[in-house]
Amino acid sequence: MNFKLKDIGPQLITVIAVVLVFGFFTYNAQINMESRGIDFGYGFLSQESSFDVQFSLIEYDGSHSYFRAYLVGLLNTILVSVIGIVIATILGVIVGVARLSPNYLINKFAAFYVEFFRNIPLLLQIFFWYFAALRALPLPQDAEAIFGVFFLTIKGLYVPAFIWENFNIFLYSIIAVIISIIVIRIHAKKLQETQGKQLPVFYISLGLIFILPLLSFLIGGVSLSFEIPVLKQLATTSFIYEGGVSLPPELIALTLSLSLYTATFIAECVRAGIQGVGKGQKEAAASIGLTPNQVLKLVIMPQALRIIIPPTTNQYLNLTKNSSLAAAIAYPDLVLVFAGTALMQTGKAIEIVSITMFTYLSLSISISILMNWYNKKIAIQEK
């Protein structure tokens, strides 16, 4: 008999307490909804939403359903997160390496950047860029072109649009490049393990990256042209740019502040990672005759990345979650479109907040599962 009161008791009491709390909440919610005449259900998702969203990646207007509004918000969140992650990573790696520089000025400059942007609340930074810095930009009619094609105005950034013909062929060529590079890498690794020969994988890959898409242009009939934004007068004092792609100032302010803020944390991760690789490793690798490049590629980076990647992924997650601050400057992300406008219109507080939270939750849990798997895979197998 393994039954022991000592083992069962605490667990039973905890579970009962949790169930009681949840039961209490559910019971109250039912009574409250009955008395207010609200019914519970997700049927509203297919109803017509009848509100408009300023900025959307997919076609959307008031006649579409609430579910499509949810998709619009989700896509906008993902857009901000992806742009932010890319910029933050580039900036973070540069600053992180700069903090390890022997050059005193560069070192202090990077440290200043990190200390400065890390210690100011993100929301304040977003407000600063949106309400103060970007409001100082010129009106569309006064804007000067950057490189002749970009226009940075108070109404947003206007960039040329790509107009592709036979875009799918170009896409196929890119996919072909990726597959062939993977195949070549596997083959090169095999060759080195069995015969000790080394293939110049890097140069072959570089060649492939240029040649295949180029071939698609020459033979496949792919063509690319640009649509440059043109100033157009709407009224005597109202101007607007037509053509091209316009990025609203909300998006610019948000990505700028998110990436500047997150880059400080990524920089610290990178610094910790590179510092975490022992000096002995470098010396040992040099003493067995590896070239400096090989030392970096085969000895330092694999060990540094093992330390860098887990906290950096955490920062990516933080960035994604922080992108919900978009609601404060009316960038139509998931929180603003769905938990804001849609909630106001339908009054379905429980359903909408739970869907929003569940979306973020599933995003972060799936990434953390991926992270755990990756950690297990790269962990040092100690004997």
Next chain:
Amino acid sequence: MSKINFLKPDQSNLNTFLYLGTLLFFISILDVFLNSFFKVNITGFLPGFLSFIIPLLLGFVGLFFIRIEYSGIKKLDLINKHINTNNFNAILSLLIIFVIIKSIPPLLSWFVVDASFAGDSKDVCTGSGACWTYIKVWLRRFMYGMYPNGEQWRINLSFIALALLGSVGFFATDKFKKYLTLYYVVIYPLIAFLFIFFFISGGPVFFDLSYGIIAAILSVILGFFIPSKYKFYYFLIVPFTLYILLKYFIFFEEYIELGKLDGLNWVETGAWGGLSLTFIISFFCLIFCFPIGMAFALGRRSGFPLIRYISIGFIEFWRGVPLITVLFMSAVMFPMFLPEDFFIDKLVRAIIAISLFEAAYVAEVIRGGLQALPRGQYEAAKSLGMGYWKMHIFVILPQALKLVIPGIANTFLALVKDTPLIFVVGLLEIVGMLNLAKTNPKWLGFAMEGYVFAAIIFWIICYAMSKYSYNLEQKYKTDR
């Protein structure tokens, strides 16, 4: 004198290279300096692009000339080692020096020279600089929110008193050192709470919370006398029972009058705001999230599977969602979950939401510390016959918490930086007040000053906190 090779500076012609290089370097600095401070362009006679790039070029050549290894001059070697190791570093150093020189005049003129300080209306702000008059006029709102002007001494007095009481630890003699933990964990929060509850609020707002705090403190004190075996059951049952007893049987509604001091008006939480609200919220969340986080960290390492899974679920749930949705939940969803006649003040709701949210992060940090302790510590404590609670309170937690000081400090920093988010529930701390002041028709167009002001304040608070945590970390570092 040997033959001079200008492409390869060496020691034999040290003086020539030194004078030439220093001269070139200083010309380049002078050019940028004159350009940025006095708007004089000494290279203006050159064509546009060349005049733009010439300081960089001159400086680069100058630095190239003085890059002589083992010159024998200490200062030169120091410069070479720190900013002038190779061509790439030399260019970067020059660029940074130029950027600093270039950015000083505009910043200086905006912050000080062209800024307006005097007066109390918008009319004095005609210069191109910052309008600090705006900050001066609105300062009370930024600090105290909508708190009535005549009553603001209450906030000041409370904060000064709490700061003095908080600094007791620095002056404690060795005799009283052992009571410090008890003081900071139990007595100080109680005093702080009473101050905020009776003095700043002066009304029945926090009553619900006060029952909870009194119940928690009473049960912690009583808990010391309970045998380790029953402590779990005790902490599960007694605090809630006490809370319910206090709320429904001991303090009746009529006694709420007790909470009001004579002569103090009740200021409802909707009027609180500004920087003082930032402090109040950070303070409460800090007090609450720590024990909750500790409990869940222990729960996650517990041997009972059900408790472990519940803790994991709690922690992962709060860590997976953004704070803004949690606050949304506390604002629109939470009232649905309570009985109809049951009302919780929105400040209390926000405090509960932020505390639970940060508690999950604190739990993960503490778990890291618990995992880092060698198993020998647990086994040694057990072999001395210590029970679960005794072992954790006297052996495990003191060591684990020492290990995670930086992590906890980071979480608290994040907490302070997250407070502006309470605008979601309609509370306006300093950033919210700025946004309100910005839309005032009499004071349009001073957003920049406001945000810079708030940024400086937050920066000082956060930087001081991170430095303090670094000091603590160094102080409690024990070799193992």
